[in-house]
Amino acid sequence: MPHKLIIFEDNARLRQSLELLLNDEKTFRVMASYPDCRNAIEAIEETAAELIVMDIDMPGMNGVEGVKMIKSTYPDVKVVMHTVFDDDTRIFDSICAGADGYLLKNTSPLQLIRSLEEVMEGGAPMSPFVAQKVFQHFRTQPILNDDFNLTPREKEVLELLVKGNSYKMIANTCSVSIDTVKRHLQNIYHKLHVNCGTEAVAKAIRHRIV
Amino acid sequence: MPHKLIIFEDNARLRQSLELLLNDEKTFRVMASYPDCRNAIEAIEETAAELIVMDIDMPGMNGVEGVKMIKSTYPDVKVVMHTVFDDDTRIFDSICAGADGYLLKNTSPLQLIRSLEEVMEGGAPMSPFVAQKVFQHFRTQPILNDDFNLTPREKEVLELLVKGNSYKMIANTCSVSIDTVKRHLQNIYHKLHVNCGTEAVAKAIRHRIV
DNA sequence: GAAACAATACCACTTTTGGGCGGGGGAGGA
DNA sequence: TCCTCCCCCGCCCAAAAGTGGTATTGTTTC
Numbered sequence: 001m002p003h004k005l006i007i008f009e010d011n012a013r014l015r016q017s018l019e020l021l022l023n024d025e026k027t028f029r030v031m032a033s034y035p036d037c038r039n040a041i042e043a044i045e046e047t048a049a050e051l052i053v054m055d056i057d058m059p060g061m062n063g064v065e066g067v068k069m070i071k072s073t074y075p076d077v078k079v080v081m082h083t084v085f086d087d088d089t090r091i092f093d094s095i096c097a098g099a100d101g102y103l104l105k106n107t108s109p110l111q112l113i114r115s116l117e118e119v120m121e122g123g124a125p126m127s128p129f130v131a132q133k134v135f136q137h138f139r140t141q142p143i144l145n146d147d148f149n150l151t152p153r154e155k156e157v158l159e160l161l162v163k164g165n166s167y168k169m170i171a172n173t174c175s176v177s178i179d180t181v182k183r184h185l186q187n188i189y190h191k192l193h194v195n196c197g198t199e200a201v202a203k204a205i206r207h208r209i210v
Numbered sequence: 211m212p213h214k215l216i217i218f219e220d221n222a223r224l225r226q227s228l229e230l231l232l233n234d235e236k237t238f239r240v241m242a243s244y245p246d247c248r249n250a251i252e253a254i255e256e257t258a259a260e261l262i263v264m265d266i267d268m269p270g271m272n273g274v275e276g277v278k279m280i281k282s283t284y285p286d287v288k289v290v291m292h293t294v295f296d297d298d299t300r301i302f303d304s305i306c307a308g309a310d311g312y313l314l315k316n317t318s319p320l321q322l323i324r325s326l327e328e329v330m331e332g333g334a335p336m337s338p339f340v341a342q343k344v345f346q347h348f349r350t351q352p353i354l355n356d357d358f359n360l361t362p363r364e365k366e367v368l369e370l371l372v373k374g375n376s377y378k379m380i381a382n383t384c385s386v387s388i389d390t391v392k393r394h395l396q397n398i399y400h401k402l403h404v405n406c407g408t409e410a411v412a413k414a415i416r417h418r419i420v
Numbered sequence: 421g422a423a424a425c426a427a428t429a430c431c432a433c434t435t436t437t438g439g440g441c442g443g444g445g446g447a448g449g450a
Numbered sequence: 451t452c453c454t455c456c457c458c459c460g461c462c463c464a465a466a467a468g469t470g471g472t473a474t475t476g477t478t479t480c
Contacts, residue, residue: 100345197468363457377437378436
């Protein structure tokens with residue numbers, strides 16, 4: 001049984017091309033296509049679509065907003081972005097909004113079909129350039145986890161501290177005396193090269209110890 | 211001209227299979243393969259490798275460490291992880307360590323070759339399941355910056371607190387009395403719905419207020 | 421078997437923190 | 451104009467945080 005799909009794309013010629021390309025396949029059936037996504041919810045209801053190909057630059061409501069709207073009502077409907085934009089903002093906004101894939105418009109027809117199949121199998125297809133951006137994003141953000149030679153117990157105490165527990169509460173949770181907690185924290189502070197709890201919490205989160 | 215590649219894989223049979231599979235292609239030439247990556251740097255020097263297929267679970271030094279080492283010396287050599295592990299930690303650690311791709315071992319031979327070609331063209335190939343994890347990571351991580359209606363002054367005080375300053379130091383930096391600092395922090399705690407400094411620091415960092 | 425370390429605990433002590441209550445001056449909107 | 455909000459300052463007080471020292475037990479490591 002072919003997957004029911006709908007298309008949002010404001011360029012009429014491209015829209016028709018996509019329709020032709022994708023309807024041809026046994027795996028997909030294009031139920032409808034629209035020049036904008038303002039009435040996306042109704043469109044999904046009428047067509048019982050399982051898969052959506054979504055442009056970003058459209059009149060009225062842009063694709064990122066569209067995804068957000070669709071996903072809040074139909075979280076299980078797959079949405080694949082299909083756009084010329086390859087800037088960080090649009091890519092990451094789309095992903096955060098709930099897109100299940102991000103394809104650039106220079107994707108070959110064959111690859112496009114393969115990617116749509118992939119998304120129906122639970123994958124998250126993206127164009128190579130997009131994938132590269134995503135990888136870069138990971139490498140810039142997080143400071144490496146240095147561990148700081150914390151013992152398991154110390155990590156446990158530190159985690160509880162980060163959660164906002166007082167010494168007394170930590171002692172209680174760990175079933176040890178409050179003085180032991182103090183001792184642990186003292187050691188932790190030395191190992192992290194900090195002087196107080198707030199600093200330790202900041203460092204712990206920033207270095208992904210917790 | 212085929213791309214020179216080397217393989218790190220501790221399973222002898224799989225290593226040989228990979229060698230056969232990849233050497234067959236006109237686009238790749240397997241220069242060597244090794245059961246561990248302790249001498250990766252020398253291996254690259256000797257073979258002038260441009261591309262590396264890297265297992266994770268290996269004796270001596272694991273693949274994530276390996277990538278880190280390789281990338282710190284040869285940032286332009288492409289490294290693709292090839293492993294059975296599909297847990298968040300290994301995936302994200304690998305990416306952060308500098309991996310250019312992450313393929314699971316259930317990848318079909320054809321797909322494997324295609325992915326290696328993709329990485330040589332500047333892409334970042336990953337198995338569908340991995341891609342999905344990556345997408346999920348974006349959606350869970352960045353909690354929206356809610357602002358919490360903090361006034362400029364309160365933000366300033368909060369920032370100083372996050373940096374590990376004591377009340378007294380904050381008072382000094384802001385040239386106000388310590389009691390004013392207390393008052394500000396009390397208002398901040400209320401606005402963030404927390405009860406103490408450590409919790410406020412955690413929330414501030416997690417919500418990207420600072 | 422000694423040395424090192426993790427984890428536990430107690431004591432004494434100082435400083436910091438956080439909560440509560442009060443009030444004043446200035447800027448901006450209903 | 452009055453009201454609200456931001457920013458500022460002060461005092462009191464109890465609780466929590468942080469520092470120092472000493473010591474015991476078990477495990478691991480050399």
